[in-house]
Amino acid sequence: MAKNKKKYYVVWQGKKTGIFNTWDECQKNIKGVAGAKYKSFKTLAEAKKAFAGNYWEAIDKKGEKKSVNLEQFGSAIDDNSISVDAACSGNPGLMEYRGVETFSGLELFKQGPYKHGTNNIGEFLALVHAIALLQNKQDVIIYSDSRTAMAWVRNKKVKTTLKKTKETALIHEMIRRAESYLKSTSYSNPIKKWNTKVWGEIPADFGRK
DSSP states (O other): OOOOOOOEEEEEESSSOEEESSHHHHHHHHTTOTTOEEEEESSHHHHHHHHHSOHHHHHHHHHHHTOOOHHHHGGGSOSSEEEEEEEEEETTEEEEEEEEETTTOOEEEEEEEEEEEOHHHHHHHHHHHHHHHTTTOTTOEEEESOHHHHHHHHHTOOOOOOOOOTTTHHHHHHHHHHHHHHHHOOOOOOEEEOOHHHHOSOTTOOSOO
């Protein structure tokens, strides 16, 4: 059996900042920290260089490596579009989501992290946030790499196994508001599945895999 590839984790904002050798160490220093900023790197040299800079530079560089090649894909990807994605540390765990312009990578919105969330819920909330943002731009396409979230939006109903507890109350309230918004609002923005196998990671990806 192949061994897992070694990764190094940089924490710019957390209980303790620095470079950590394991995900467990990293998670201990970001868990429960609002606005925690962290990212994984394949080599120690990359981690040291990133830590000497700042979080946003590291994210931008990651985005450049995975930027969409217009010449390669031609009109397969619509340039009049935005892309959304979510990230979650644990399941449930710290969840955040964001939306970006598909081709420029310009961040249009970012929310979280929120405690006790899941990735599917984050993907759903990102789509609803994008729909609300584009109320006056009904021709703009929204890309998502989550079929589950797309189905929840289409049905205007979230089918999550996340139990309702005191700890998850905020997440469930966010879901309730999002469902209510979808039921009371009409929109015509096409929501399309991002073809990860062909195009690579969606531009809104947080780069923490």
